[in-house]
Amino acid sequence: MRRFSQWMLLSLTAVALFAVAACSDDDKEAMEPLAPIFEKPLMLQCTAGAMEQIEFASVAEWSIASDAIWCTLSTDGTAFANDITGGAGEATVFVKVGNEAQDFTESVATLTMMRRGNKETIATVHRTAMGYSLRVIDANGEECSEIAVSATGVLEFAVEANFDFGVSEKPRWIDEFTVNTDKENLYRRTFRITVADEYEAIPCKDVLKFFNSDGTAQFGYLLSYSGMLPERIKIEGENPWGWNLSADGSLFSVLNTMSGDSLQYDYSVPYKVTTLNYDCHYLCFNVGEDNALELMESSDSWLKVNVDSEDASKVSISGEPFPAETEGERKGYVVALPAAMYDSIMALYESLHDVSFIDSVYNNVMIEVTQMSDYVDLTKGFTVMQGMTTELDCFEESDTAMLAMLDEKYSLNKVYAVSADAGSYLQIFPHLGERHWEGWTEDATLIIDADGNTISHRDVNFEAGMDANDNMYISVKTLSKPIIVILRGVNGDYIKALVIKSGITLDPGKGFRILYMMINSVPCALETDMELAASIIEQFGTKEIYRVESRVGRVLQVFPNLSDSEWEGWSEKAIKIIDTEGNDIPFKEVNYEVAMNDQDEYYANLKVKKSLYIAIFLAPDGKAIKALVIGPQS
Numbered sequence: 037m038r039r040f041s042q043w044m045l046l047s048l049t050a051v052a053l054f055a056v057a058a059c060s061d062d063d064k065e066a067m068e069p070l071a072p073i074f075e076k077p078l079m080l081q082c083t084a085g086a087m088e089q090i091e092f093a094s095v096a097e098w099s100i101a102s103d104a105i106w107c108t109l110s111t112d113g114t115a116f117a118n119d120i121t122g123g124a125g126e127a128t129v130f131v132k133v134g135n136e137a138q139d140f141t142e143s144v145a146t147l148t149m150m151r152r153g154n155k156e157t158i159a160t161v162h163r164t165a166m167g168y169s170l171r172v173i174d175a176n177g178e179e180c181s182e183i184a185v186s187a188t189g190v191l192e193f194a195v196e197a198n199f200d201f202g203v204s205e206k207p208r209w210i211d212e213f214t215v216n217t218d219k220e221n222l223y224r225r226t227f228r229i230t231v232a233d234e235y236e237a238i239p240c241k242d243v244l245k246f247f248n249s250d251g252t253a254q255f256g257y258l259l260s261y262s263g264m265l266p267e268r269i270k271i272e273g274e275n276p277w278g279w280n281l282s283a284d285g286s287l288f289s290v291l292n293t294m295s296g297d298s299l300q301y302d303y304s305v306p307y308k309v310t311t312l313n314y315d316c317h318y319l320c321f322n323v324g325e326d327n328a329l330e331l332m333e334s335s336d337s338w339l340k341v342n343v344d345s346e347d348a349s350k351v352s353i354s355g356e357p358f359p360a361e362t363e364g365e366r367k368g369y370v371v372a373l374p375a376a377m378y379d380s381i382m383a384l385y386e387s388l389h390d391v392s393f394i395d396s397v398y399n400n401v402m403i404e405v406t407q408m409s410d411y412v413d414l415t416k417g418f419t420v421m422q423g424m425t426t427e428l429d430c431f432e433e434s435d436t437a438m439l440a441m442l443d444e445k446y447s448l449n450k451v452y453a454v455s456a457d458a459g460s461y462l463q464i465f466p467h468l469g470e471r472h473w474e475g476w477t478e479d480a481t482l483i484i485d486a487d488g489n490t491i492s493h494r495d496v497n498f499e500a501g502m503d504a505n506d507n508m509y510i511s512v513k514t515l516s517k518p519i520i521v522i523l524r525g526v527n528g529d530y531i532k533a534l535v536i537k538s539g540i541t542l543d544p545g546k547g548f549r550i551l552y553m554m555i556n557s558v559p560c561a562l563e564t565d566m567e568l569a570a571s572i573i574e575q576f577g578t579k580e581i582y583r584v585e586s587r588v589g590r591v592l593q594v595f596p597n598l599s600d601s602e603w604e605g606w607s608e609k610a611i612k613i614i615d616t617e618g619n620d621i622p623f624k625e626v627n628y629e630v631a632m633n634d635q636d637e638y639y640a641n642l643k644v645k646k647s648l649y650i651a652i653f654l655a656p657d658g659k660a661i662k663a664l665v666i667g668p669q670s
């Protein structure tokens with residue numbers, strides 16, 4: 037507290053104020069002019085919250101008034117008001133400076149004294165301008181000196197000031213910049229900023245300035261973004277899984293399993309890849325035998341990664357043509373790794389070294405690509421299996437007439453052949469991929485006879501299937517005459533053909549001994565109707581097929597030349613009677629019964645009918661042993 041005294045500021049001659057007037061008459065004193073309290077008004081320089089005091093002496097009663105609400109007075113330092121009074125003699129006045137109505141310019145209050153009707157200014161109080169203050173508060177409520185955006189690219193903070201402020205234009209690397217003012221405190225605002233996508237990978241710095249309306253007060257803060265996390269990568273583009281590349285490398289395609297539509301790109305598939313400073317490694321892997329994963333060098337990789345020279349985030353993947361005159365398919369992956377992950381991921385690859393590695397870097401896979409060859413090696417011919425167990429010999433067809441017909445009608449000059457028993461089921465592997473031949477569709481396979489007539493798929497029990505190694509095959513039943521299986525490619529052209537030369541070689545086995553009236557021998561020979569034999573073989577599997585003919589109505593004694601263990605003749609399940617269409621015939625229609633002769637040999641009584649029928653002799657396990665066709669004598 038500073039003291040202002042008349043003895044310090046004025047000449048002590050002012051003691052005349054205390055001189056005893058020669059005239060003590062009150063009226064005389066009232067008429068006598070008063071000397072000013074101070075030679076010149078005092079000037080008090082104060083800040084808000086300060087207190088000053090003025091000391092003086094007066095020969096008369098006095099009052100002092102302040103013309104500003106923020107400047108109050110007191111004679112005891114406790115009760116302050118804008119107006120105070122005092123009596124003659126020495127006095128001390130306390131001056132209190134408040135912060136009411138304070139702004140950013142200097143405020144001046146005038147102190148006016150009244151004595152005996154005389155008015156004088158004894159002091160001016162100069163309150164300094166309010167200081168500008170501003171602070172930035174982070175999300176934790178802490179004041180900070182730097183505004184740092186985290187690796188997420190998003191930041192929220194508040195700014196508090198004692199003045200209405202504006203903010204400089206947002207830096208170009210900031211996308212979203214929103215400001216909200218506190219309803220209860222107009223000088224407090226919250227900010228939310230988001231880094232623009234194109235700057236997500238790049239550390240950035242700028243000064244963000246806050247200022248008053250005329251720009252006389254400015255506060256600058258460093259606004260910084262350290263970039264995304266070093267281990268983070270963002271791959272934007274199509275779903276990476278299940279892509280196909282055409283054999284010539286010109287078309288990428290993938291099937292949308294939801295819509296069934298195919299998405300296609302000519303020559304390359306575009307992606308946007310974002311890592312810190314765009315420092316990224318692109319690795320191309322080829323899948324070899326036994327799912328071994330082979331890292332391909334850029335010079336010999338059939339998958340290529342192309343990075344835009346002006347914008348490192350723009351990346352495309354292209355492919356090379358399949359090697360000429362080479363069959364098969366190949367599969368590969370492209371993986372994108374941030375530089376910070378490269379060493380650890382490569383160590384993982386060395387420990388796994390197969391496609392399980394792909395599962396470990398699932399989120400880093402850009403694309404999975406399969407490429408199939410368009411080349412068809414017709415020299416491979418066919419693999420033909422009978423019953424999926426026995427491989428048949430396949431050879432080039434040499435029948436000139438057959439070859440001429442197939443060349444003329446179907447432009448086929450590579451024809452193969454195989455021999456098989458009529459009624460056999462053959463599995464035909466054409467050694468063609470799905471891109472060349474859609475074997476599961478009937479249109480992909482044409483079946484004709486040797487004269488070029490079409491045979492329906494139903495007549496040969498046509499089916500398509502796939503083995504355990506995903507190799508496509510077709511299954512057909514051979515007929516008693518040759519048939520030709522012709523394969524049509526996906527482009528509609530006929531690719532190759534297989535001639536199936538079928539016939540039946542019956543097994544003579546033990547044959548039958550047949551009697552009439554138990555004394556007359558009846559001739560019995562191998563069946564000569566190959567179509568009928570083929571149907572029996574197809575249905576029951578036995579090739580021991582005989583025929584006997586005799587007068588209608590005769591009951592024949594049929595000895596199957598089988599032991600008791602081979603044929604349990606007393607059982608009704610030991611024989612099956614059918615017509616030539618395969619329909620069952622009741623036993624009573626053919627007078628069937630089983631008996632035993634003097635040599636303990638079982639035989640069956642069977643009556644000759646007007647139409648052919650067949651007796652199938654069955655083993656105890658139900659398997660057919662032999663068959664006898666019984667018909668009227670011609």
